[in-house]
Amino acid sequence: MAEVVLDKVNKQYDNGFHAVKDLSIDIADGEFIVLVGPSGCGKSTALRMIAGLEDISTGTLTIGDRVVNTLSSRERDIAMVFQSYALYPHMSVADNIAYGLKIRRMDKAAIQERVKRAADMLELGPLLDRKPKQLSGGQRQRVAMGRAIVREPQVFLMDEPLSNLDAKLRVQMRAEIAQVQRDLNVTTIYVTHDQTEAMTMGDRVALMKAGVLQQLGAPQHLYDHPDNIFVAGFIGSPPMNMAVGRVGRSGSGVTVGFGGATVQVPESVASERPALASYDGRDVAVGVRSEDMEDASLSRDPGRPRLTTTVSLTEALGSEIVVHFPVEAARVVTEDTRALEEDAGTEDVPATHAGNTWVASFSPRSRVRPGDTVEIAIDPERLHFFDTETGLAIRD
Amino acid sequence: MTTTTSDVPVATRGAEGDPPEVARLGSAKGGWFRRTGLSHLVGILALAFSIFPILFVVSASFNPTGTLSSSTLIPREFSLANYQDLFSGSFPRWFVNSLIIASISAAVSMLISACAAFAFSRFRFMGRRPGLIGLLLVQMFPQFLAIVALYLMFANITELWPSIGFNTAAGLIILYLGGALGVNTWLMKGFFDTIPKDLDESAKIDGATHFQVFFGIILPLVAPILAITGLLGFIGAINEFLIASVFLRQDDSKTAAVGLYGLIADPLTKNAQFGEFAAGAVVLAIPTVALFMYLQRYIVGGLTAGAVKG
Numbered sequence: 076m077a078e079v080v081l082d083k084v085n086k087q088y089d090n091g092f093h094a095v096k097d098l099s100i101d102i103a104d105g106e107f108i109v110l111v112g113p114s115g116c117g118k119s120t121a122l123r124m125i126a127g128l129e130d131i132s133t134g135t136l137t138i139g140d141r142v143v144n145t146l147s148s149r150e151r152d153i154a155m156v157f158q159s160y161a162l163y164p165h166m167s168v169a170d171n172i173a174y175g176l177k178i179r180r181m182d183k184a185a186i187q188e189r190v191k192r193a194a195d196m197l198e199l200g201p202l203l204d205r206k207p208k209q210l211s212g213g214q215r216q217r218v219a220m221g222r223a224i225v226r227e228p229q230v231f232l233m234d235e236p237l238s239n240l241d242a243k244l245r246v247q248m249r250a251e252i253a254q255v256q257r258d259l260n261v262t263t264i265y266v267t268h269d270q271t272e273a274m275t276m277g278d279r280v281a282l283m284k285a286g287v288l289q290q291l292g293a294p295q296h297l298y299d300h301p302d303n304i305f306v307a308g309f310i311g312s313p314p315m316n317m318a319v320g321r322v323g324r325s326g327s328g329v330t331v332g333f334g335g336a337t338v339q340v341p342e343s344v345a346s347e348r349p350a351l352a353s354y355d356g357r358d359v360a361v362g363v364r365s366e367d368m369e370d371a372s373l374s375r376d377p378g379r380p381r382l383t384t385t386v387s388l389t390e391a392l393g394s395e396i397v398v399h400f401p402v403e404a405a406r407v408v409t410e411d412t413r414a415l416e417e418d419a420g421t422e423d424v425p426a427t428h429a430g431n432t433w434v435a436s437f438s439p440r441s442r443v444r445p446g447d448t449v450e451i452a453i454d455p456e457r458l459h460f461f462d463t464e465t466g467l468a469i470r471d
Numbered sequence: 472m473t474t475t476t477s478d479v480p481v482a483t484r485g486a487e488g489d490p491p492e493v494a495r496l497g498s499a500k501g502g503w504f505r506r507t508g509l510s511h512l513v514g515i516l517a518l519a520f521s522i523f524p525i526l527f528v529v530s531a532s533f534n535p536t537g538t539l540s541s542s543t544l545i546p547r548e549f550s551l552a553n554y555q556d557l558f559s560g561s562f563p564r565w566f567v568n569s570l571i572i573a574s575i576s577a578a579v580s581m582l583i584s585a586c587a588a589f590a591f592s593r594f595r596f597m598g599r600r601p602g603l604i605g606l607l608l609v610q611m612f613p614q615f616l617a618i619v620a621l622y623l624m625f626a627n628i629t630e631l632w633p634s635i636g637f638n639t640a641a642g643l644i645i646l647y648l649g650g651a652l653g654v655n656t657w658l659m660k661g662f663f664d665t666i667p668k669d670l671d672e673s674a675k676i677d678g679a680t681h682f683q684v685f686f687g688i689i690l691p692l693v694a695p696i697l698a699i700t701g702l703l704g705f706i707g708a709i710n711e712f713l714i715a716s717v718f719l720r721q722d723d724s725k726t727a728a729v730g731l732y733g734l735i736a737d738p739l740t741k742n743a744q745f746g747e748f749a750a751g752a753v754v755l756a757i758p759t760v761a762l763f764m765y766l767q768r769y770i771v772g773g774l775t776a777g778a779v780k781g
Contacts, residue, residue: 128672149678159779161669165691174687175677207778222677 077139077229078104079125079262084134086120086286094120096286098134105260107253109277109294111267112309113418117286119234122266126155126232139229154223155232158239160215162207162222169194169203172221193225196255213244220252224259231256231263237272249275270310274298282306284414304466305411307362307459313397314415316433318404319463320361322354331458333361334402338380341455350469351460359469360407362459365397368435370443371450379452386447387432396437400451406431411466531749553750562751564723565730569709570758572640572726576647577704581697584652588659589685593671603660610653614646615713621646622717638724643715647708655700662696663689667779692778698769706759727755 079102086095095117102108110118123129125136127148135142143151154175162171169190170177176186194200197217207215216236223231236252237245253276256263267273273280274294282289282297282305290302294310301307307315320333329340329352345351351359371381388399406412435451443449460469527544534543535550590596591603629636636642666689674684690697712728719725725733731751734744 126672126676128675148672148676149680153676155673155676157669157673157779159667159669161667161673162778163670163674163688164778174674174679178678178683222673226677 077262078102078106078137079230079264080135080137081121081125082135082137084121084124084136085132086117086124086129087132094286095124098283098286098288100281100288100291102262102264105262107256107263107265107276107278109265109267109273109280110283111270111273111280112283112289113414114268115285116283118266118268118283120286121283122155122232122234122264125230125264126153127151151230152228153230153232154226154228155234156219156223156236158235160207160219160236160239162215162218164207167204167206168199168210168218168221171207171218172199172225175222175226189225189227190221193221196224196258197221197251212240213248216240216248220255224255224261227259227261229262231261231265233263233265235267236265238267238269252276270312274310280310282309284309284411300468301362301459302468303411304360304362304407304409304461305414307461307468308412308415309418311364313365313434315362315364315459316402316435317360317362317407317412317461318402318431318433319358319407320404322351322357322359324352324355329355331359331361331460333404334382334384336380336382336453338453338455338458340458344456344458348460348469349471354460354469358463360409360461360463360466362461363433363453364457364459365434365436367454367457368433368437369452369454370398370437370441371452373438373441374452376452380455382451382453384449384451386443386445386449388445389443391439394439396439396441396443398435398437398441398443398449398451399432400435400449402431402433404431407461407463409463409466528749528752531746532753534746536746553746554754557747557750557754560747561722561725561730562727562754565725565727566754568640568719568725569727569755572643572647572715573705573709573758575640576644576651576708577701579644580648580651580655580704581701583648584655584659584700585690585693585697586685587652587656588663589689591656591660592663593668603657606653606656610657614650618714618717621714625718637718638721640724643718643726646714646718647704647711651700651704651707655704658700659693659696662693666692669779694769695771698766702763702766705762709755709759727751731755 079100081098081100081102084095084098085093087093098117098121100108110121112118120129124131125138127143127146127150131144136144138151138153163174166174172190172193173186176189181189190203191200194203197220199214199217199221202210202214202218207218210218216239219236223233233252237248240248249272252265265272265276273282277294279292280294280297281291284305290297290306292300297306297310301310301315304317308317318333320331323330323332323337325339328342329345330337331340332338340351371379382402384400384402386398386400390397390399437443461467462469523544530544530546532553533549533551534546535548535552591599625636625642628642633639634641635645670688670692671684674688679687709726710728711726712732715726716729716732719729722730731748734748734751
């Protein structure tokens with residue numbers, strides 16, 4: 076068990092590609108940290124540098140009290156779970172789990188004892204004599220986990236360990252991995268491109284884009300207080316709705332107009348963001364989470380600002396109704412939104428076609444149907460504001 | 472059971488009492504000949520073509536009067552006289568020489584090619600590409616092109632270190648190793664590339680050294696290509712004649728291929744010794760066939776199944 080400190084860690088390849096830029100993270104002992112981001116953002120490279128599978132170009136990496144930049148993987152006392160599981164196909168499950176211990180010339184009885192304990196923990200007992208090819212995907216995943224925990228390393232590294240599982244199993248294994256980590260209390264660095272995993276598993280989440288750390292913090296903090304448009308759009312499903320709005324003044328207060336509505340920004344929100352007033356007369360990017368909108372006919376607070384629109388699509392999920400509707404406001408286009416579209420694979424959809432469609436989560440009591448004209452109440456306390464140029468959150 | 476006979480019911484449907492509907496496979500487009508006969512015919516022709524020389528030699532080896540001119544496909548007489556003659560001469564010595572040279576050069580070339588292939592497949596180092604291309608270019612030239620140079624080189628070596636010079640198994644083995652390295656390394660590198668790199672990395676993180684990764688993880692998974700290169704190396708070495716005939720002049724150092732050729736090289740006696748030659752050829756085929764039968768079990772696919780999510 077150890078803390079892991081990345082200090083201005085860089086990875087630049089020989090061909091000039093700068094995969095990780097000045098990454099600094101202090102990971103506490105026993106903490107579960109999730110590195111998340113779209114593919115190619117450098118999160119796996121960062122993990123592989125911690126694992127010793129890639130050289131660190133500049134910066135220092137400390138595990139425990141040792142700087143490990145030049146140590147080989149075997150000397151770093153870490154264990155890694157690969158996306159592909161990377162089980163040794165010619166060995167039985169027991170031998171797979173025991174391999175790392177055998178290599179370290181551990182006593183045979185002690186190996187058996189540890190393998191048994193790990194197998195019990197992961198319910199692998201009856202499978203110990205099988206070969207990897209006789210196992211299902213979920214079982215292989217467990218063996219890969221077993222191989223990591225049996226070594227009792229200082230740090231667990233996990234590289235998208237669940238992405239090869241089907242959806243149901245993924246949810247189950249997600250909980251199991253989190254449970255195992257809590258039981259063992261081993262510092263864990265977990266890489267994923269799935270924001271749900273990031274939200275549900277990590278003590279803290281580090282969101283990366285193009286090699287640069289965007290924001291580091293507790294999952295709920297990233298969700299509630301995204302530092303920039305990229306974080307806002309990446310964390311949360313569905314992603315945060317965005318539109319260009321115009322800041323104005325009314326008396327001493329600040330207003331923001333978008334989608335045919337003028338919203339009075341509540342005093343509490345404005346005072347948290349003193350910089351917002353200075354945008355008077357200029358455009359900002361307004362963000363609203365889907366759950367902060369409700370069918371106005373069901374809203375308990377009649378004073379809430381409303382948008383009037385026509386429902387284009389509804390998706391009843393049982394616990395909520397997801398409502399898609401167009402908003403008469405320009406789409407926010409920044410480098411961040413382009414990166415988000417690239418991640419979602421929608422960068423080629425022409426803007427005119429997509430329009431600016433928002434998504435709201437209504438209570439299941441709502442009876443809206445596609446084509447209905449509906450009034451949507453927005454919770455003004457939960458508005459987010461970003462600079463349209465820099466994409467940064469407007470705060471102070 | 473055959474599925475080509477078109478009236479075999481493969482699936483029946485319908486409730487009891489209903490006449491069963493019969494689904495048919497291989498709807499009778501074209502006759503039996505076009506569907507089955509043609510491929511059998513080609514197979515039989517190919518078989519006849521390859522089996523004829525073998526039958527001829529086997530038959531000649533059992534024919535006591537077997538001269539080159541009187542040999543027939545069906546022997547008129549049967550006797551082991553040729554084999555008795557063969558084993559009372561120098562042949563046992565030659566045969567042992569052949570086995571030693573072929574086994575050692577096959578085994579060692581397999582090992583060093585595997586080492587080279589591992590390096591070329593797994594490491595990125597300066598000179599990797601030139602090295603690979605160099606190997607490819609070098610092995611494009613037949614080894615006997617270099618025979619004059621090799622001869623002169625070994626003439627010197629024989630003076631300085633007679634134990635690896637002319638008329639020694641060691642000298643010839645060294646030559647064969649160099650000759651096979653290029654092809655084998657390329658063959659193996661291609662196979663090594665199909666072993667997921669995650670396995671190496673996983674083993675490295677488990678604490679394995681390169682040496683342990685190579686012997687503990689990679690080698691067991693490349694058994695098929697090891698078997699193939701080993702087999703090819705063995706066949707190549709045991710059948711090799713040209714270089715061996717230049718390098719092995721003393722009668723007791725000869726390989727079977729060189730020695731047997733000697734039996735029929737003399738224009739005066741070649742006709743008479745043809746039966747013995749044929750017997751030698753048959754005996755020489757036995758280790759190759761045996762090795763092939765043994766290695767066959769390793770030439771299977773799917774060894775890496777289950778390693779990574781497919």
